[in-house]
Amino acid sequence: MYFQKFIFEPSALKTEYGRAIFNSLSSKGLNPQIGKIKARTECGYEQFREGKRTLIIGSRNLSRFETCKPSANYQLPILTGCPGMCEYCYLITRMGEKPYVKININIDNILTIIQNYINNNPNSITSFELSASSDPLPFEEPTGIVSKMIENFADMPNGKLRICTKFEPETSILNARHNGHTDFRFSLNTENAIKEFEHATPSLERRIIAAQKTIDAGYNVGIMLAPVFLNDSWQNDYKLLLDKIKDKLGDNIRTFEVVTHRYTSRAKGVITNIFPETKLDMEDSKRKFKMGQFGYGKYVYEKDKINEAREFFKSEIERRFKSAELLYVV
Numbered sequence: 001m002y003f004q005k006f007i008f009e010p011s012a013l014k015t016e017y018g019r020a021i022f023n024s025l026s027s028k029g030l031n032p033q034i035g036k037i038k039a040r041t042e043c044g045y046e047q048f049r050e051g052k053r054t055l056i057i058g059s060r061n062l063s064r065f066e067t068c069k070p071s072a073n074y075q076l077p078i079l080t081g082c083p084g085m086c087e088y089c090y091l092i093t094r095m096g097e098k099p100y101v102k103i104n105i106n107i108d109n110i111l112t113i114i115q116n117y118i119n120n121n122p123n124s125i126t127s128f129e130l131s132a133s134s135d136p137l138p139f140e141e142p143t144g145i146v147s148k149m150i151e152n153f154a155d156m157p158n159g160k161l162r163i164c165t166k167f168e169p170e171t172s173i174l175n176a177r178h179n180g181h182t183d184f185r186f187s188l189n190t191e192n193a194i195k196e197f198e199h200a201t202p203s204l205e206r207r208i209i210a211a212q213k214t215i216d217a218g219y220n221v222g223i224m225l226a227p228v229f230l231n232d233s234w235q236n237d238y239k240l241l242l243d244k245i246k247d248k249l250g251d252n253i254r255t256f257e258v259v260t261h262r263y264t265s266r267a268k269g270v271i272t273n274i275f276p277e278t279k280l281d282m283e284d285s286k287r288k289f290k291m292g293q294f295g296y297g298k299y300v301y302e303k304d305k306i307n308e309a310r311e312f313f314k315s316e317i318e319r320r321f322k323s324a325e326l327l328y329v330v
């Protein structure tokens, strides 16, 4: 179990699902508590670590979802945070005031909105990203949320659930009825990047084994290469990684998605506070400032570097994986 502490917001216990999770945790002696979470005024490494091991079970009624370019049509606003401690994580800015991992369990409300989006788009597939603000797999053991969503999507002919992860699937996920309506992507990176930046996550070998198990369970499986660091040795490092993927997973990979490293000024401040010794390359003068979808800017690699990465991954992936599709390089 990735979490050590469980706190239920009172509203979560008004749902049958919430009460079932509460009873299941109690029966395992995990001592779930009921209460409201207070915002914090500071977040150093210790608060960060504690927050990563604390799961809040709450609920939040919504009427619409945010879009989720480029990976899906919409974000699924069910999970936030993750017990991993990647230094570059885009969620790190949340860890200041509310350094916790959270699940919203009013699934009936969420399923109604999903079905409305699908009904409004009857002639094509509508896709929903469960990983937009989280890595979902660590939530499965305490809550069963991932297999629950997979089985709901199994009955939605024009719906597609998309899940990206660095973690290993529970048996309940491998055995879930999916009908081919769920895409998994395993997030892989070079050995150096994993060792240096992706703390508290499974090794490259374990992720590759997890990908193979997921393929064996009949899911569509792709690879997410993210974040790609365009450092002095990047071409050689990513060639070795692609060779390893080819060697271990062969032609079973359906898709590749590639995301180069980016950061916001706010994230840089939080990262250097939590990881003062970080070796992440965040020198603003070497990057280009770009406004994002949600009205704040981020520092991305210069255009010619991104174009070089685009050419590189296109040719290296095509050369090794004849039947895989490269969806995007951003």
Ligand code: SF4
Residues within 6 Å of the ligand: 081, 082, 083, 084, 085, 086, 088, 089, 090, 091, 133, 134, 135, 166, 201
């Ligand atoms: S595994 Fe993903 S969501 Fe979790 S800390 Fe790392 S980057 Fe963030």
